[in-house]
Amino acid sequence: MVQGLDGTGWQGELLDVDAYLERIGYLGDRSPTIDALRALHRGHVTSIPFENLEIVLGRPIVLGVEALQDKLVRRRRGGYCFEHTELFAAALERFGFTFTALSGRVQLGAPELRPPTHALVRVEVDGGVWLCDVGFGSGPLAPLELVDGAESAQEGWAYRLERLTASQGGLPGVEQWALHQRRPEGWVRRHVFTVAPSYHVDYHLANYYVSTNTRSPFTGRLYAQHFAPDVHHQLDDTRLTITHPEGPVETRVVERGEVPKILAEVFGIELGAGDTARLVAGLPGA
Numbered sequence: 001m002v003q004g005l006d007g008t009g010w011q012g013e014l015l016d017v018d019a020y021l022e023r024i025g026y027l028g029d030r031s032p033t034i035d036a037l038r039a040l041h042r043g044h045v046t047s048i049p050f051e052n053l054e055i056v057l058g059r060p061i062v063l064g065v066e067a068l069q070d071k072l073v074r075r076r077r078g079g080y081c082f083e084h085t086e087l088f089a090a091a092l093e094r095f096g097f098t099f100t101a102l103s104g105r106v107q108l109g110a111p112e113l114r115p116p117t118h119a120l121v122r123v124e125v126d127g128g129v130w131l132c133d134v135g136f137g138s139g140p141l142a143p144l145e146l147v148d149g150a151e152s153a154q155e156g157w158a159y160r161l162e163r164l165t166a167s168q169g170g171l172p173g174v175e176q177w178a179l180h181q182r183r184p185e186g187w188v189r190r191h192v193f194t195v196a197p198s199y200h201v202d203y204h205l206a207n208y209y210v211s212t213n214t215r216s217p218f219t220g221r222l223y224a225q226h227f228a229p230d231v232h233h234q235l236d237d238t239r240l241t242i243t244h245p246e247g248p249v250e251t252r253v254v255e256r257g258e259v260p261k262i263l264a265e266v267f268g269i270e271l272g273a274g275d276t277a278r279l280v281a282g283l284p285g286a
Helices: 017-024 034-047 065-074 081-095 200-212 256-267 273-281
Strands: 098-106 118-125 128-132 151-154 157-163 176-183 186-194 223-227 232-236 239-243 249-253
Touching: 017 034, 017 065, 017 081, 034 081, 034 118, 034 128, 065 081, 081 098, 081 118, 081 200, 098 200, 118 186, 223 256, 232 256, 256 273
Parallel strands: none
Antiparallel strands: 098 118, 098 186, 118 128, 151 157, 157 176, 176 186, 223 232, 232 239, 239 249
């Protein structure tokens, strides 16, 4: 279904599925099975980086499959959660999966209530219900079964789902969940979400806030992530952090002139000469 006025479709028929699957290295069967879902999820999160460079360069973040596949697939760039999730939803739609797009509230230890600025997907397949979170930048590698208390160890990375009660901060009468991620400092509540459906129009509104508001974490500095089975790279302006599963964390500040090379070699992001100059000029130390 083309994204229409009712807001219920994800433009799967507009997706160049061959190009998308080549981008994420998927070679499997194109049918809605749990094995296909796992392979699509892993391929997506390990192939397409998380990044906010368009915002840093003063350009808008444009949603919709045609814009997203041009940027994330053809030009081999990355994006943040709304871009990743809309592209992934189009692929799920094309494969024939039954799914619901959701919105989450990122916490990462924050005690206050935060706005719903994260996008993720709930998928029903082979008799189970699974959470796909391809747009956070730090995994998971595979879908997480939506079962209260379920922990998932994925090649050293670990995640846990918890259905929240009122005493745990849950909303009365609402099915609300928390996704926890194990970090070097211990378990951290990454975000909370309800199972109420979200639509393109909801993501469009949240995307505008996240990409333009001065209080957004993505409007004031460069931010990129690349996630792999054995390592997670994070670039925050000129601070590069390298994390291994169940292993050491290395953080160092790089020279601003090194950033374009790091983006290309570590994150797979290559910019034209004009964008490179503008990016470097805006980094700390300019």
